[in-house]
Amino acid sequence: MINMSDISLFSPNDADFEPLANRVRPRNLSEFVGQSQLVGPGKVLRELIEHDHIPSMIFWGPPGVGKTTLASIIAQQTQAKFINLSAVTSSIKDIRQVMKEADENLQFGEKTILFVDEIHRFNKAQQDAFLPYVEKGSIILIGATTENPSFEINSALLSRTKVFVLQALTSDDILQLLQQALKDPRGYGDQQIEISPEALQIIANFANGDARVGLNTLEMAVLNGQREGDQITVDQNNLKQLLGKKSLLYDKKGEEHYNLISALHKSMRNSDPDAAIYWLARMLESGEDPLYVARRLVRFSSEDIGLADSRALELAVATYQACHFIGMPECSVNLTQLVVYLALAPKSNAAYLAYEAAKKDAQETQAEPVPLQIRNAPTQLMKSLHYGEDYQYAHDTTDKITTMQTMPDNLVGHEYYLPTDQGSEVRFAKRLEQIKAWHRTHD
Numbered sequence: 361m362i363n364m365s366d367i368s369l370f371s372p373n374d375a376d377f378e379p380l381a382n383r384v385r386p387r388n389l390s391e392f393v394g395q396s397q398l399v400g401p402g403k404v405l406r407e408l409i410e411h412d413h414i415p416s417m418i419f420w421g422p423p424g425v426g427k428t429t430l431a432s433i434i435a436q437q438t439q440a441k442f443i444n445l446s447a448v449t450s451s452i453k454d455i456r457q458v459m460k461e462a463d464e465n466l467q468f469g470e471k472t473i474l475f476v477d478e479i480h481r482f483n484k485a486q487q488d489a490f491l492p493y494v495e496k497g498s499i500i501l502i503g504a505t506t507e508n509p510s511f512e513i514n515s516a517l518l519s520r521t522k523v524f525v526l527q528a529l530t531s532d533d534i535l536q537l538l539q540q541a542l543k544d545p546r547g548y549g550d551q552q553i554e555i556s557p558e559a560l561q562i563i564a565n566f567a568n569g570d571a572r573v574g575l576n577t578l579e580m581a582v583l584n585g586q587r588e589g590d591q592i593t594v595d596q597n598n599l600k601q602l603l604g605k606k607s608l609l610y611d612k613k614g615e616e617h618y619n620l621i622s623a624l625h626k627s628m629r630n631s632d633p634d635a636a637i638y639w640l641a642r643m644l645e646s647g648e649d650p651l652y653v654a655r656r657l658v659r660f661s662s663e664d665i666g667l668a669d670s671r672a673l674e675l676a677v678a679t680y681q682a683c684h685f686i687g688m689p690e691c692s693v694n695l696t697q698l699v700v701y702l703a704l705a706p707k708s709n710a711a712y713l714a715y716e717a718a719k720k721d722a723q724e725t726q727a728e729p730v731p732l733q734i735r736n737a738p739t740q741l742m743k744s745l746h747y748g749e750d751y752q753y754a755h756d757t758t759d760k761i762t763t764m765q766t767m768p769d770n771l772v773g774h775e776y777y778l779p780t781d782q783g784s785e786v787r788f789a790k791r792l793e794q795i796k797a798w799h800r801t802h803d
Contacts, residue, residue, distance in 0.1 A: 379575075379576065379579065380541060380547055380575050380576065380578065380579040381571070381572045381575040381576055381579075383546045383547060384537075384540065384541045384544050384546050384547040384575065385429055385432060386429055386432075386433065387432075387433065387436060388433055388436065388437070389406060389409065389410070389433060391540070392426065392429065392430070392433065393426075393529070393533050393536050393537050393540070393571070394425065394426060394527075394529045394530070394533040394571075395425070395426055395430075395526055395527065397527070398524055398526070399430070405430075405524055409430075409433065409434055409437060410437070412437060412438050412439055412440075414434060414438060414440070414473060414500050414502070415500065415521075415522050416494050416499075416500050416501040416502070416520055416521045416522070417501075417502055417503075417521050417522040417523070417524055418479070418502075418503045418504075418505060418509050418513065418518070418521050418522070418523045418524070419431070419502070419503070419504045419505070419524055419526055420505050420506075420507075420508070420509050420523055420524070420525050420526065421506070421525060421526030421527065421528070422506055422526075422528050422569065422570065423506055423570050423572065424529070424567075424569070424570030424571045424572035424573055424574075425526045425527065425528060425529055425569065425570070425571065426526060426529075426571070427477075427504035427505075427526060428477060428504060431444075431475040431477075431502055431504065434473065434475075434502065435473070435475070438471075438473055439471075440470065440471035440472060440473045440500065441462075441465050441470055441471065441472045441473070442472075442473045442475065443458055443461070443462075443472060443473070443474050443475070444475050444477070445458060445474060445475065445476045445477070446476075446477050446478065447476055447477060447478040447479050447480070447481035447482045447486075448477075448478055448481055452485065452486055452489060455486060455489045455490070456489065458474060458499075459489070459490075459493050459498065459499070462474070462493060462498040462499045463493075463498050465498075466497070466498050471500060472498065472499050472500070473499070473500045473502060474490075474499045474500070474501050474502065475502045475503075475504070476501065476502070476503045476504070477504050478504065478505065478506075479503030479504060479505050479512075479513065480505040480506070480507040480509075480512035480513065484514060487513065487514045487517050488514065488516075488517075490517060491514075491516055491517055491520075494517065494520050494521075495520065501517075501521065503521070509523055528568075528569030528570070529567075529569045529570070529571055530569070531561070531564045531565050531567075532564075533571075534563075534564040534567045534569070534571060534574040535560055535561065535564040537571050537574060537575065538560050538563060538564060538574055538575070538578050539560070541575055541578060542555070542578075548582065551590070551592065552590050552591040552592065553582060553585075553591075553592050553594070554591060554592065554593040554594065555581070555582075555585075555593075555594040556594075556596065558596060559581075559594055559595075559596050559599050560578075562596065562599060562600070562603070563577050563578055563581065563599070563603075566603050577602075577603065580602060581594045581598075581599050581602060582594060584598065584602060585598075586598075617648075620639055620642055620643050620646075620648075621643065621653070621656055623635075623639040624636055624639040624640055624643065624653075624656075624699070625656065625660060625664075627639055627703065628660060628664070628699060628702045628703040629660075629664050629707065631703055631704060631707070632703060633699065633700045633703035633704060636699045636700070636702075636703045637696055637699055637700065640653065640692075640695060640696065640699050641692075644688065644689075644692055644695070650683045650687070650688050650691050650692070650695060651680065651683055651684060653683075653695055654676070654679055654680040654683045654695065654698075655680065657676050657679065657680075657695070657698055657699070657702060658673070658676040658677060658680055660676070660702055661673040661675070661676040661702060662711055662712070663709060663711070663712045664702075664707055664708075664709055664712070665702065665705045665706070665707060665708060665783075666708045666709070666710055666711035666712070666785070667708060667710070667711065667779065667784060667785045667788050668705065668706040668707060668708035668780065668782040668783035668784055668785040669705040669706055669783045669784055670784060672701065672702060672705050675698055675701055676698060676702070679694050679695060679697070679698040682694040683695065705783070706782040706783030706784075706785070707782055708779070708780040708782045708783070708785050710777060710778055710779050710780055710785065711777070713776075713778070714776040714777040714778070715776075717774075717776045718776045721771060721774060725770060725771065726770060728768035728769060728770055728771075729768075730768075731765055731766065731767075731768065731769075732745075732746050732747060732748070732749060732750075733748065733749060733750045733751050733752075733764055733765070734748075734751065734764070734766055735747040735748055736748060750764070751764070752764040759798060761795060761798055761799075761802075763799070763802055763803050777792070779792060
């Protein structure tokens with residue numbers, strides 16, 4: 361009688377179902393592509409790997425740039441026991457079991473290297489569980505993350521690791537990996553694949569620095585290629601239809617989110633409308649909420665333009681309302697209009713600096729009471745306590761200015777608003793000087 365549990369839908373060693381990116385993963389540094397700043401001849405990470413002097417470290421970089429591959433190469437070359445742990449599927453119980461195993465290995469003089477993929481997904485308690493074992497040398501921790509370790513890794517753990525920053529691969533790097541996959545027997549080396557250099561370049565550009573995307577796209581293209589006997593031809597036109605829209609690297613809560621809004625803000629501050637429009641497009645085409653962008657532009661209109669062009673704030677608020685009314689993709693043109701306006705507007709951060717200076721005084725000086733003369737006195741008790749006494753109503757004067765003190769005693773003479781000579785702020789500067797001149801002759 362046949363036991364159905366012994367029957368598999370796939371043959372045990374059938375590699376055809378393994379993704380191409382896994383099948384052709386580099387096995388050593390000579391096959392590894394990219395990150396020459398780290399693994400080029402004589403570079404520090406290469407030396408550490410080749411001499412099996414592996415410290416606890418964090419690989420930080422975008423997806424598909426070689427973090428897991430480097431860990432795999434270390435696993436092949438190290439004399440230490442190598443344990444692979446995924447932060448997506450592992451629990452505190454799994455971590456403790458691994459730590460127990462590492463302690464036992466250490467008693468027999470064997471080092472344990474623990475590789476944790478997507479380590480940023482571990483919470484504080486899970487990360488803390490590693491700390492004592494890293495400190496006493498039971499494990500050498502290698503973490504891989506796409507998120508900034510400064511934000512996602514506990515400071516105590518981070519201080520005991522070396523951070524290696526991996527960069528997005530270039531189109532030439534991706535092209536080299538695609539060519540290797542076509543020649544590698546683990547990939548398509550045993551098959552007759554006809555694909556033009558131009559088609560490979562299209563795939564390399566589409567990958568956007570991610571090796572996995574490039575190799576997965578090549579695999580899809582081959583699977584959908586035209587078959588004539590044993591030969592598979594990948595046609596450029598079919599390839600373009602297959603690719604569709606490029607998927608842009610973006611995480612609405614991650615570092616790239618803040619990098620892009622910073623790029624937009626600073627491009628406008630530098631009066632570069634073309635760069636500002638590009639960064640706007642990067643955010644919107646990646647799926648960013650247009651209302652988030654609009655809110656930041658409202659802030660920019662006061663922080664970086666202010667009274668140099670007071671219409672900037674009006675237009676920013678109107679654009680926010682337009683985005684709320686019609687949404688994406690239609691509101692992209694409203695945001696573009698505003699971004700161009702803000703980029704070309706005269707710039708002044710006088711309002712921003714005025715508030716920051718006043719805030720500093722509010723936080724660091726003694727909080728003196730409001731002067732009696734500018735307090736309201738809605739009740740008889742308040743009037744008997746001299747609230748509002750000696751108040752001078754500016755509208756009753758010819759110049760609409762009085763000599764009444766409105767600052768606390770300890771801050772008299774402090775100035776916060778210092779207008780620039782940009783745009784409409786020239787007019788405000790002139791008016792402020794007139795007010796100061798009046799006080800010099802009347803106070």
